[in-house]
Amino acid sequence: MNISEASKASGLSIDTIRFYEKAGMLPAAPRDRRGWRVFNADAVEWLRNLERLRATGMPLANVRRFAVLVHAGDAAAVSGTAERLTILRRHQLRLADRQNELDACKTYLAHKISVYEAMEAKEQ
Template sequence: MNIRQFAERSGVSADTLRYYEKIGVLRRLARNPSGHRQFDRSDLDWIAFVLRLKATGMPLADIRRYAELRSQGPATEAERQALLEAHARDLEKRIARDRRHLAAINDKIAFYRQH
């Protein structure tokens, strides 16, 4: 796929894809003979994972670090796992906090319904 096709399929703008490549989130992209980026299914899987990390609040610096470790191969699996475990703990804390906020909002809604 070229960048336009990849952008359409991934839901990520071409500008964002170029930025992700520039900062190292997208690495080792294939190029055609004229130098244009070429994407494949593995790139779609990777960007979907990046989007999931981003949607769950992982800082871009941590996503970049994860991408860097990923590019270094299997020897970095323990460090990648540790990054994901730390992110999961942070996400669980945010979810718990959001549940408390939601409960307070629902209490207020119940108050208004009674009046």
């Protein structure tokens, strides 16, 4: 799978994928003989995870730290479990905040839209 397919499959733009690679958020993609990046199913799955975390506001620095822990060898796979849990649990809390913001905005929009609709109806 090339980068444009990986982009479509993950929801990240091509530029963003290259940027993430350079930023150490994914293991450097292997290349074909032309020098093009090749993505397998695992790589794409990881891109999707990155997209989820970033879309919901996890800072790059945290995502990078999580990435390093996930892609480290077996030794780190053990020793880093606690830290990974910490990062993910902190993000769960952030999601709750986001949900509140979303709900507040939903309410605001519903209200304002009904006001403007009433104004339009009266004008006409």
